[in-house]
Amino acid sequence: MAVAGICNWIGNNVPFYFVIFSLFCGLSFGQLRYSITEELENGALVGDLAHDLGMDIRKLSTRKIKVTSNSGKRYVIVNPKNGKLLVNERIDREALCDLSSTCLINLEVMVENPSEMHHVEVEIVDANDNAPQFPRDEYQLEITESALPGSRYPIENAQDPDIGSNSVRMYQLSTNDHFALVSNKPSLNTKHIELVLKKPLDREQTPYHQLILSAVDGGTPEKTGTAKINVRVLDSNDNIPTFDNSVYKVKLLENSPKNTLVIKLNATDLDEGTNAEVYYSFSSYTPERVRQMFSMDTNTGEIRVRNNVDYEETNSYEMYIQAMDKGPGAVASYCKVVAEVVDVNDNVPQIVLSSLSSPVREDARADTVVALISVTDRDSGANKQVTLEIPAGLPFKIKSFRNYYTLVTSAFLDRETTDAYNVTLSATDGGNPPLSSQKTIQVDVADVNDNPPRFEQTSYTVYVAENNAPGASLCTVKAQDADIKENARITYTVLNDNNHGIPVTFVCVCEGRYRGGLCPASL
Incomplete structure (x- = not known):
């Protein structure tokens, strides 16, 4: 076919294909361009070479048309019977051309009898076959609870191998009270998207936050990629240790052995780490004598007996305890422990x-x-x-x-x-x-003189020989008194000392120790 004829033929057929054909008159080669979407099935039509090159389809078998590519891959082939260019292998634009804005497959079409060579470009048009993907599935952020609103935290952009409108169009952040996106539009100037803190964090209220960051492309239908953002709120020493009660009352038996547990205090600090490690001590209000009686474990809060507790000396002890954490700028909290000593029966009347x-x-x-x-x-x-x-x-x-x-x-x-x-x-x-x-x-x-003297006999009969000399003993009488001392001293009296004109007298003759210390009388 003459060159002029071929030109006329192409001019008449251009509306049926997206084809650019150039012939430089007098030369044996020309150029065609086709445009197809990636990921077409094998056998899908790329273009009609025979028609576009003005070849007689009846002579194709003798002209031996064939297609070669510098890439070595046979993405497309020509049907030698009808001259149509067909997809031969899966064409993945992203694998073939990466992120280039234009993706072309360059082909050389060779025809014999007579010999001709034509250059064919097949443009691979992007399809929205990839969803945006973040470099990592999860991101770990550690943010101190003292961070101020407005603080920013970068997160890596999502990547989408597609281009143009099929690439990432916008970002979305799951609904939450504390974080927002500085901008939901991707930026060409940075590879990061930034989170901004809207509201102060409180670790004691919520120590962890989990956010979902979504990247949405502009394809039809749109595709979405997500990543988790785990926010761990770091502690600030913004809480002081707190006792359960301001006053503790305990009972303690007197004479309790040394090291007896009086009470175990527990002050809780809502912070963490060293900010929550509490140590205990007696405050300056606790008298020295009380400190001598009890010991305090600074780490456990245990108060134990140190010396003998005697109810009779003191029936109660008051201890003032302070608790502080080990964080910076620690502030103490206080409580009072009243130990009431319980009496033990350890004293005899x-x-x-x-x-x-x-x-x-x-x-x-x-x-x-x-x-x-x-x-x-x-x-x-x-x-x-x-x-x-x-x-x-x-x-x-x-x-x-x-x-x-x-x-x-x-x-x-x-x-x-x-x-x-x-x-x-x-x-x-x-x-x-x-x-x-x-x-x-x-x-x-x-002694009371309540007993009279009593004779041993109520009456005495005495026989006396005549012609006794004066002073001769007639008989002995005895009287006793149950009383003592003066109350038992006895005196004897003869009521009638003249018998027929003969005088009679008593003479006391001591014959031994008698009750009352008196001797009986001899008549």
Whole structure:
């Protein structure tokens, strides 16, 4: 076909294909350009070479048309029977041309009989076959809770191998109260998109935030890629340790062994790390004597007994405790611990004899006070309640008024029966088990002249020889008195000392020690 003829033929057929054909008259080559979308199926039509080159389809078999490419890949082939250019392999524009704005496959078409060579460009048009993708599926951000609103945090842009309107068009951030995007449009000047802090963070309220960042392309239909943004809120020392109570009351048995646990305090700090590590100590308000009695573990908050606790010395202790964290700018919080010492029955009653009236006249009336007694017990409560008793069978009894007691007579005494009493006072407290003490006092009975002298016989008959010399003994009489001392001293008197004109006298002759210290008389 003549060159002019070919030109006329091409001019008439250009509207049916997107074809550019150039012939330089007098030369044996020309150029065609086709445009196809990537990812077409094998066998899809690229263009009709025979038609566009003005070749007689009936002579194609003898002209041996063939297509070659410098890439070595046979993305397209020509059907030798009809001269149509067809897709032979999957064409992935992104693999073939990366991010170039124009992607061409250069082909050389060779025809024999006569020999001709034509250059063919196949433009690969982008299809929206890729979704935007972030370099990582998850991003980890650590932001201190003291960060100010307006602070910015960059995140890598999403990448989309597609180009033009099929590439990333906008970004979206999941709904939340604290973060927003500085701009939702991709920028050519940076490879990052920035988050901006809208509202202050509070680690104690929400220590973690999870956001979803989406990248949307402009294809039809649009495709979306997402990435998780995990925000860990870093602690600032914005909380002080807090006790559960401002005042703790505990009971502590007196005489508790050393190292006995009094209380374990717990102050909580909502911060974390060293900002939440609490150490405890006695504040300056705690007296030194209390510090000597108790120890404080600065790490655990345990207060333990350090020295002997004696209820009788102090029945309660007040300790003022401060707790501080180990973070910068730490501020102390305070509480008070009141340790009430519980009495243990560790003191025996003390019996004190205030006065004693001894001896007691044997004719003393009932309820005569013999002794005044006081009883004390250093314990408290039931441990302090004391009863005082004496043995049964004694002519005495106890009368009480509070912790004071009187020992009084309960009956007349008889010195001649019992001249002294050993009265054992027993004081017992109300503890469990009870403790008791004893004290013995001697009560002497004073004699009263309540017994007359008594002769051994009511009458005496004496036989006397006549002619006795004066002073001769006629007989011996004896009288006794149950009383003692002066009350038992006996004198004898002859009521009628003249018998028939003969005088009679008494002479005391001591024959030994007699009751009352007196001798019987000899007549």
